[in-house]
Amino acid sequence: CGASSSAPSGASSTGGGTNNSSQVYVVGTDAAYAPFESVNPQTNQIEGFDIDLLNAVAKAAGFQVKFENTPWKGIFQALSIGQRDILISAITITDERKQSMDFSNPYFQAQQMIVVPPGSPIRTLQDLKGKKVGVQTGTTGDEIVTDFLGKTDPNIKRYDTTPLALEDLKNKGVDAVVADNGVVLDYIRQNSSKGFEHYTDPKFPKEYYGIAVKKGNTALLEKINDGLAKVKSDGTYDTIYKKYFGS
Ligand code: ARG
The missing domain is CATH 3.40.190.10 (Periplasmic binding protein-like II)
Known part of the structure; x- marks a missing residue:
């Protein structure tokens, strides 16, 4: 409900610092979706392609992220009510979803x-x-x-x-x-x-995954798109892709 859409809901920024990188955005992901996001049974940590990608994007764009396992059922609502700042969860960009949230540029093609x-x-x-x-x-x-x-x-x-x-x-x-x-x-x-x-059925359309932010959070979306462009051009994206999907 805060007017400042760039304020993270994680509130873990140490007050007084002018360093933007101390902002921690809370990321929702339904971590039952290997190899994109899953919980490592040994470490209990969320891991996967989406996790590595968003960590790299955040690093490139100068912000921090914290992942929260979020059931798919409530994931879009968690974004719209501000419990999550970002969603990365192998989410297909659709016209219908675009009406209630904003998506980054596509980062993965699926079917x-x-x-x-x-x-x-x-x-x-x-x-x-x-x-x-x-x-x-x-x-x-x-x-x-x-x-x-x-x-x-x-x-x-x-x-x-x-x-x-x-x-x-x-x-x-x-x-x-x-x-x-x-x-x-x-x-x-x-x-x-x-x-x-x-x-696959020829009737199945190509789908594209996007990273979602709350509708209207253009400042954060720009940072994400900027980071995404950087990791795509500097080879980081390809390295992460190879780690999970081979060459
Ligand atoms: N790509 C599909 C969709 O957007 C499925 C995504 C499910 N993701 C997940 N982490 N469970 O509807």
Whole structure:
């Protein structure tokens, strides 16, 4: 509610200093989304591509960040009421979301994938008709499946996290899961014995991830875009990309 949109909600700035870098912005991320954001079971720390990227962006642009695990369900609200200053959570930039928050320039290209158990005949969106389909509630995967099968289709099963949907696929609770490619491929790599197969439908649009700030927080958005441009041009982005996705 403060008029100054550049004041961090973290309030950990040591008073009196004129150094901008003492500002700590609170970042929300739904850390059940490896390799973008997940909680390391040993250290309990949030880690991943998005974390390394935003840390690098903050360093390049001269501000500080503190990550808070934030369930996807309430993540956009946490931003709009000022509990979080920034969101980085593999968030697809959509026209609808742009109405309630502002996005940085895109930092990652993604696409939906259909995941099925070995031997399944399902290949396309069309094949999902009459099948039980798992999605993470409120994601772009949910939107695509809901648009196609209809809002009231009882075969759509919604989960709080994408790993929960994939676990249920393993347990045969659903026939397919629709989710972002990066997360699906990482899950399959970590659980290779399950032999999940994955397909993309030509109808799935390209999606672009953006870093979100509260609508109207142009000052912070400019810093983020400035940092993003720097890490892209100096090779830092590529180094982080290779760490998580190979060359
Ligand atoms: N890209 C998808 C979307 O924006 C899914 C993102 C889910 N991210 C997460 N950390 N759970 O809807």
